[in-house]
Amino acid sequence: MQTYLRQASQMQALSFTVHIPLVCFGIALPAIIAFMEWRFLRTGDELYRTLARRWTRLMAALFAVGVITGTILSFEMGMLWPGFMSRFGGVFGLGFAIEGFSFFMEAIFIGIYVYGWKRLKPRTHLLCAVPIILAGFTGSLMVISVNAWMQHPSGFKLVHGRAVDVHPLAALFGNSFLWNELIHMYLAGYIVTGFVLAAPYAIAMLRGRRGRYERTALAVPLAIAAIVSPIQVLVGDWVARDVATEQPTKLAAIEGLAHTTRGASEHLLGWYENGQVKFGIAIPKLLSLLAFHSFNAKVQGLDAVPASQRPPINITRISFQLMVMIGTALAVLGVWFLFMRYRRKRLPDTRWFYMAVAAAGPLSLVALIAGWIVTEVGRQPWVVYKVMTTTQAVTDARSVPVGYAALAIAYVLVAIGVVWVLRRLSAAPLDELDGAPAGTPATAGA
Amino acid sequence: MHLYDLPIICVLVGLALYAVLGGADFGAGFWQLTTLPVARGSGERAERARLIREHAHHSMGPVWEANHVWLIFVLTVTWTAYPRAFGAIASTLAVPLLLAGLGVVFRGIAYALRSGTDRPSELGVIDTIFSLSSILTPFALGAMVGAIAARRVPVGNAAGSLIGSWTSGTPVLVGVLAVAISAYMAAVYLAADAARNGERELAEQFRHRALGAGGVAGIVAIVGLPVLHAGAHPLYHRLLDGPGLVGVAISVIGGLSTLVLVAIRRFEPARVSAAVAVAGMIIGWALAQQPLLLPHLTLRQAAAPHEALVVLLIAIAMGAAILFPSLAFLFSLVLRGHFDPGHVAQDAPASPRAVLAASSAGLFARLAVAGLLGGLGFLTAADAPWAHAIGVVCLLACAVFAFVAVDPTGLAAGGDASS
Ligand code: HDD
Ligand code: HEM
Ligand code: HEM
Numbered sequence: 001m002q003t004y005l006r007q008a009s010q011m012q013a014l015s016f017t018v019h020i021p022l023v024c025f026g027i028a029l030p031a032i033i034a035f036m037e038w039r040f041l042r043t044g045d046e047l048y049r050t051l052a053r054r055w056t057r058l059m060a061a062l063f064a065v066g067v068i069t070g071t072i073l074s075f076e077m078g079m080l081w082p083g084f085m086s087r088f089g090g091v092f093g094l095g096f097a098i099e100g101f102s103f104f105m106e107a108i109f110i111g112i113y114v115y116g117w118k119r120l121k122p123r124t125h126l127l128c129a130v131p132i133i134l135a136g137f138t139g140s141l142m143v144i145s146v147n148a149w150m151q152h153p154s155g156f157k158l159v160h161g162r163a164v165d166v167h168p169l170a171a172l173f174g175n176s177f178l179w180n181e182l183i184h185m186y187l188a189g190y191i192v193t194g195f196v197l198a199a200p201y202a203i204a205m206l207r208g209r210r211g212r213y214e215r216t217a218l219a220v221p222l223a224i225a226a227i228v229s230p231i232q233v234l235v236g237d238w239v240a241r242d243v244a245t246e247q248p249t250k251l252a253a254i255e256g257l258a259h260t261t262r263g264a265s266e267h268l269l270g271w272y273e274n275g276q277v278k279f280g281i282a283i284p285k286l287l288s289l290l291a292f293h294s295f296n297a298k299v300q301g302l303d304a305v306p307a308s309q310r311p312p313i314n315i316t317r318i319s320f321q322l323m324v325m326i327g328t329a330l331a332v333l334g335v336w337f338l339f340m341r342y343r344r345k346r347l348p349d350t351r352w353f354y355m356a357v358a359a360a361g362p363l364s365l366v367a368l369i370a371g372w373i374v375t376e377v378g379r380q381p382w383v384v385y386k387v388m389t390t391t392q393a394v395t396d397a398r399s400v401p402v403g404y405a406a407l408a409i410a411y412v413l414v415a416i417g418v419v420w421v422l423r424r425l426s427a428a429p430l431d432e433l434d435g436a437p438a439g440t441p442a443t444a445g446a
Numbered sequence: 447m448h449l450y451d452l453p454i455i456c457v458l459v460g461l462a463l464y465a466v467l468g469g470a471d472f473g474a475g476f477w478q479l480t481t482l483p484v485a486r487g488s489g490e491r492a493e494r495a496r497l498i499r500e501h502a503h504h505s506m507g508p509v510w511e512a513n514h515v516w517l518i519f520v521l522t523v524t525w526t527a528y529p530r531a532f533g534a535i536a537s538t539l540a541v542p543l544l545l546a547g548l549g550v551v552f553r554g555i556a557y558a559l560r561s562g563t564d565r566p567s568e569l570g571v572i573d574t575i576f577s578l579s580s581i582l583t584p585f586a587l588g589a590m591v592g593a594i595a596a597r598r599v600p601v602g603n604a605a606g607s608l609i610g611s612w613t614s615g616t617p618v619l620v621g622v623l624a625v626a627i628s629a630y631m632a633a634v635y636l637a638a639d640a641a642r643n644g645e646r647e648l649a650e651q652f653r654h655r656a657l658g659a660g661g662v663a664g665i666v667a668i669v670g671l672p673v674l675h676a677g678a679h680p681l682y683h684r685l686l687d688g689p690g691l692v693g694v695a696i697s698v699i700g701g702l703s704t705l706v707l708v709a710i711r712r713f714e715p716a717r718v719s720a721a722v723a724v725a726g727m728i729i730g731w732a733l734a735q736q737p738l739l740l741p742h743l744t745l746r747q748a749a750a751p752h753e754a755l756v757v758l759l760i761a762i763a764m765g766a767a768i769l770f771p772s773l774a775f776l777f778s779l780v781l782r783g784h785f786d787p788g789h790v791a792q793d794a795p796a797s798p799r800a801v802l803a804a805s806s807a808g809l810f811a812r813l814a815v816a817g818l819l820g821g822l823g824f825l826t827a828a829d830a831p832w833a834h835a836i837g838v839v840c841l842l843a844c845a846v847f848a849f850v851a852v853d854p855t856g857l858a859a860g861g862d863a864s865s
Binding site (some may be wrong): 015027039048057060061063064065068070071072074075077078079082083084085086087088089090091093094096097100101103104105107108109110111112116120133163164165166167169176179180183189212215216218219222223224226227228229231234235236237238252270274293312338341342345347394395397398399400403406410411412413417421423424425426 | 507511515517518519521522523525526527528530532533534535536537538540541543544546547548550551552553554555557558559561562563594603604605608639669695750751753754757759761762765768769773774775776779811818821822825826827829831834835837838841844845848849852855857858859860
């Protein structure tokens, strides 16, 4: 029987690509807003409250879109991958079930926070941000525990195609892969939110609007992103070393390493073809050093597994290079910002710096998606690494292409809508932001 | 009662709460639709229609996201506890599931868009999208329930008919019923909200709507009996002269008392009895269908291994212990009118305090560098897992200290960037 594996994979990828940037704002924006509100409570300076309120509106709108795209994802788990769910739902499902509670907390307290400006006592209101921040963390922890389990499955035995002897807690949380994926993703959330939020204010500065309002709105998210970006490089290196030991084939795909080699060299740029990287810059022995901390360590190549068990090389490899290049550039930008802060005790004043910050917003998003492509495409052809292939997981339903097309159209409309509403929100006069959140037109019923 | 029965009870409770809370949200969208034809133009009727729409929209405000998490809860508990059944249901019923999903997408986006405008023409478009998707989603979800009840979902990967499984009499009936009940619930709730706000006229209008929708829902249920008899014979018998009768009775009593309560304008108790009516329906269905989840698949056969169920139930219990107090907090704020237009807390004047002393910034910068060095040593150079854990903690501490040292608000307040 014909299945629509390709379309199903692409539909899944599309849905994630839409969900994951929104998630970053769910992770980091509440903390940034709470910081602003706390500054306001400490200093009584209205400027901070104005910014906090503006960003609350942004958070409310993005959260709503995060909810719907996440709902689609949970539908798709069963709609597209019934084989996967039927066999392993009992093993990893717990992660999602706990995640559900964390969504509850997030949704409840975002509701209170968004509607509670001016309607709750200031301190109560600020306290309501705490569960949102915590839930952003536990939510990511739970989903990523599922993803990490797919990368590095354990906690069950397979007998006659059924999972038996199931230990969900060990499967989800006793997994070395979880911690590096989680930290890397969580930091990515702060990087993306920081740079994306700073970008419009950098553009405003370039256009000559350099009042204290713009400077504050720029400095807070930018400082966060600038601090986290260099740290992310270290964490990324840690992630890569874990991939090297646990998923050697993925590492070989990332590096375009055809044959198992001692003292393998690292290739920058280039294109993988016929067992080698063409037009790349080779740095001898660097790969062995990076992956195993030794110049002559043996690195497993693609030839260790049959061709049918290798992921698409170029997609994985190019996405990885893109992420690392952008990550490095963001780290350099961050270090520059910190250096200027330390040396000159002020914001940088060169045009190129603000142009770089404006570019860093979209670039950090590219790095985010690219990183997930490395993780997910590099896992192919397995849905559960070395246990179940995507062919075994995919649905037999013939409706996949139609569903894919419908969802793609819907998401294009969603994207247009989001851009439209964000522009409207940023143009709304400040005095109308009296705590009436998403959904209540600023002047309704007045 | 066995261990494998407990998760389905959680699922059914979640489903009932979703039908009651989420259903009322969907129904609010439904009522917006009915006012759209007159909402254009000016005059008293148009103004009244606009008020109805605003009221329907506003009353959902702070709670709609939380209400919809019940659906996520139902899904995740089902796929953890009864994975085989979930795979079969979601693959055979892929089409209504997709329709429900598209409905969720368009509803959510319309909701988010509404904050960007107050122009009547744009609001008209947005509210139309919102209302149509508010009808599509409950219909599709109801049809899925109907298809399961009518035993149209065989075990296996997309083993049932993609279209036929949910377009026959019983599924369509349940879909329509879901829409009617949503409208009914919403009208009751909106009347209660309006009465609480002291908006007599608005409350009256929703009172009429509630009576109408309640009547329609009752008629659909009665007309549905022959449909059920023809399309889902076993279910019909077990509902009407079998174990399901209890639920049916609860539902009928709840529905009728709601009508009476609404008629005599006792809206707050009517909220409760309407919820009881919905819960009764779900109880009836569950009792009539058990022990079969799908054809040839009992709960026991569908259930995940023992340990998975135990851990899941513990997680649910712990989750509930945090969830219900939080929900109570949210709903008490809403129901006590804290979020109604015009409610303002006494704004205690903030007491200005000194900003971080400049001299301590150097200390924090040094702490940040120490954290970074610790991270380099333990995370990057070392190889043992315990060292990695220390390394991560060092790096996170580094980030926090660095943020304090950078003091971005002080930085922005200081020198002018253009100088
Ligand atoms: C802002 C985003 C961002 C930035 C700047 C970086 N990454 Fe990343 N990376 C991600 C965002 C990301 C991610 C959130 O998209 C992924 C996907 C899965 C995950 O846990 O994190 C990821 C995955 C990921 C993986 C694959 C993990 C797997 O397959 O399980 C590796 C090896 C790296 N990263 C390494 C790096 C290195 C060496 C970077 C430094 C320069 C780097 N990343 C910067
Ligand atoms: C916890 C989070 C995640 C889970 C549980 C998850 C799960 C899955 C599953 C079940 C599939 C289908 C099977 C397969 O094709 O291997 C898949 C594929 C895919 N996912 Fe993820 N995923 C997660 C995060 C992400 C994110 C954030 C992205 C971001 C873009 C992403 C990108 C993809 C892509 C590109 C594919 C298609 C791979 C291919 O077939 O080539 N995933 N994922
Ligand atoms: C790496 C992957 C993922 C991360 C880090 C993540 C994290 C989050 C976070 C923080 C939210 C809060 C909403 C927001 O901020 O916009 C959210 C929403 C949501 N996510 Fe994801 N998610 C991921 C993948 C998934 C997957 C694989 C699923 C389902 C299968 C999923 C289902 C949902 C749902 C249903 C919501 C809405 C929750 C609500 O109603 O409040 N997510 N996600």
